[in-house]
Amino acid sequence: MDFNWPLLVSQMFNGLVLGALLALISSGLTIIYGTLGVLNLAHGAMFMMGGYAGWLTYQYTNSYILAVAGGSLFVLVVGIIMERVVIRHFYDRPDEDQILVTFGLGIVFVELVRWGFGSLSLTVPSPSWASGITSLGFMIYPTYRLAVVAIVAVALLILYVVLYRTRLGMIVRAGIEDAGMVDALGINVYRVFMIVFGIGAMAAGFAGIVNAPVAPITPDIGTDILVQTFVVVVIGGVGSFPGAILGGLIAGEILSLTSMVNPSYSQVMLFAVMTLVLVVSPYGLLGAKGRD
């Protein structure tokens, strides 16, 4: 039996692309949960809306860069409005209420887009500077997919710098520990919460438009992504930024490598790994115990 090495390597690259995107989306979900204590079930819709807002921008400008900016900024604004109008009133309500309301909002977003754009899939072309294929010596690979890995890596780096190297990040991390205390120190925690919710949503929206040239966008594209994001967060540990990145990369490789053997088992395999992690380390690979 001869083994197809080039296929394996290219699938590992596919896994890296998918994993990088999942890492970015999951980081958004996890910093929102870590800071605000809210599980955002509309996070998949944020990913989806980033794609659509970017597509719309592209129709008017024909510019990839502007499409990425437009998609991200739109979702940032949606996130900020959502926090200000709805989520803020749910901080004191039980987890289940927060889950229900974000779940409902996610459906409203998806159905709004379906109403406005229809159910057909739409595409955004790769930018000219990253179209075609690149030879890596041992194999050839679509240039844009390589670019996605680089773009997402930069985005994650920026997110890291913001979270760990700025004053805002310090407040956010302090807020994760004890929001009441931060408030007592004279810092407006609610404004910070609003910004964090916006940034977290934007991470998903940014991933949504960056992914658009790889996979066509539909109103339902966020649902599968949301489920995979949950698995990533459970594997990595809820509320952990490094956990989201590690979990994202693991999940991307599992999905990609399993589908090389049999695509229909990839989701099942992902779930099996999640179960294993839950049994061995119930708080995720890098999750902190004590926060539930």
Added chain:
Amino acid sequence: MATKNSAFRVWGPDVLTALGLVVAPFVLPHLGFTQDTMSRILIYGLFGIGFDILFGFTGLLSFGQSAFFGTGGFVAAYLLTQTGMTSVILALLIGTVFAAAVGVLVGLIALRRTGIYFAMITVAIAEVFFFLENSPLSAFTGGENGLPGVPSPTFYLGFTTIHIGSGWTMYGFLAVCFLIGMVIARRIVLSPVGLVLVAIRDNPLRAAAVGHNVHSYKLLAFVIAAAYGGLAGGLLGVLQGYMPPDAFAFDTSGQLVMQTVIGGLGTLFGPLVGAAVWLYLRDFLQSTVNLGAAWKLALGVVFVLLVVFLRRGIIGGVVDLVRLSRGKPAPVEEVEESIVVPAAAAVPTGDIEPVEHGEPILVATGLTKRYGGLLANSDIDFTVRRGELRGIIGPNGAGKSTFFKMLTCEVPPSAGKIVFEDKDITGFSVTEVCQLGLTKSYQVNQLFSRLTVRDNLNIAAAAQRRGPFKMDVLRRVGHIDGIEETVAETLDLVNLTKRADNLVSELAYGEKRRLEIGLALATSPKLLLLDEPLAGMSPRERVETVKLLKSIRQGRTMIVIDHDMDAIFELTESITVLQEGRVLVEGTPQEIKNNPTVQEAYLGGVHEE
């Protein structure tokens, strides 16, 4: 009057449901409901009964119910279309049992975590079942085509044969299934199991602390919900003559959640109402208003508005309206803060005469607790004898609460051993220890705040009489041997008899504090630990509670922590002083008062005034 009321409470809703199901075909068609819509409402209503037990009663929000709906449906459909099984009822039952069995496996995984983790894991599980159905198992499920040709049941009654067809006979068949499902669910809800489930929803920590095996009950609720899902899925195949693959879709779970919340949680009827509203609006918006595909947008908006403004759903809203129209806004009555000592408390108020103590009931040796680098308790040796009332005092941070938590097995000790009634309980769970007869009342109230005072005590008393886990779903709470006596005695002891049928949220602080002690008492402990029973009380409430403690002290062994020195000196006959995680000294109140070390270390060197 009370008995008549309770007979209605027990069977009234079942009778009304049966009547409603008979009357519906004569009324609803005039309002625009078709026979097919009504059948679907019944199926989703039945599906939702199980989900309501899981979410509305137990507080576990699952987005994975489609997994069981699909499993039950496809097992039944497969048996009927591929194996030559002819009995539809048998196939439905096998599908239900299969779904329940899958529920056990899934529950064991999902219930490893609570809260948002649980919700996320169930989402993932539902998705996996969808993928399993679609490809790896498509030989059995027909993949994307589903299973066509599911037959309808036929009943031979001896003198005649009833063929369930597509018309009103199908409605009748589904109505009977729904009624059976409802009657069973109501028995579960009214049983001790149902009471424990709401206890878990309200306060899982305390439910475990009074001796219920919370994990087993959660798993039971999960399996019940899975079984209802399985049956409803099977019925969907029978109704349509075809088992559709989208039964497994995540949307099915989402729709169930939304319908249940729209209808009203914790009512069992909520899902039925929600399904009716949902399916009616869908038809109405699609055909009459011509919204086309935007119907789901409209329903999504309705759902969000309900979650924001009317969390208790349509049924909850109607109940509130009825209450308002009767001019009885909320059942809050001012009950005068009683300072009358209960009759049972008429015990000697003077100094307690020294009692001859029995053999040791609790022996702790070398008890140590480390939190990282912090040594909270270090090498504590501690013995309490039967019949003793021991006080524990010590400055803030002396490790008193940590010490209590180790004794009741809330936290495991880093080193040392705890022996209760000659049994080594080191490493036991809170639940096991409570079942053995050792429990505590908490420093911060841990009550079941959405329930009545009586139900709070029922929950505590039931654990001791039924054991940590029992599936007595057909028994009623009041029928547990001796429970009514225990609850009545406890109510009397903590002077809350007049408040028995009030909700905990309506009590004054001092009353809640007494109920907190009552919860511990109702478990009939052999050794009772009281963690700062006087915390946060007004001077008058303190006097009251000290009297209460004196009265319950009769025939019991107790350990009390408090900062109120006067109370401790008055109440107890021996005192252990903790300082910086160690036992500083032990002795009678008089010895402690006069001990120079205690005065130096604890009282800050204050000498005789």
